[in-house]
Amino acid sequence: MKQVLLSFALISAILPSQAAFAGGSIERACLSANRAAASRALCGCIQNVADSMLTNTERAKVAKFFKDPHRSQALRQSDRNSDERFWKKYKEFGLTVTSYCR
Template sequence: MTKLICAALIGVVTIPLFSTMAEASTMSRACLRSDRPAATRSMCRCIQQVANQNLSRTDQKMAATFFSEPHKAQVIRQSDRSSHEKFWLRYKEFGSVVAASCGHLR
């Protein structure tokens, strides 16, 4: 499941150009910095837009780390901490919305 979500967020991501890097936020910057070929500007922008609607800033900061540390997603998913469990439920929903909203950008 984690691999699927990571693939949806990292491997399938394309991002539109931002006029300045100041316009890019936490998730889009992490996406753009990833080494995934599908991390285009349009995909990363779409991911950021979905994140803004579905994740808190704190959630976005944690999720952004998954771009550079994919294994961290697995650690969070398998954690017994209730805060991680609650985050993971929100993150799964976020992943579903990204797939539905941004999947056409592949």
């Protein structure tokens, strides 16, 4: 659990401060999150991982985490079975992004 939160914090800390004009929902959210140390390459990589691991609905949910990181914590603490299943998948996504997108 700590590793997933650390992965999310790492991703959030290195997101760019410029707006995206193309790409998927996660890439656009990543580029518009006003983080200083990121690049289009990083956000594109995160989007590529998302495209390979997550459904359209899941990608839309993850994109919202960039704008409101508290959403991810609320979802993580939810008692709903569907949220628990999503959180497990999201953890795997975070670990994959951390190892693949450098």
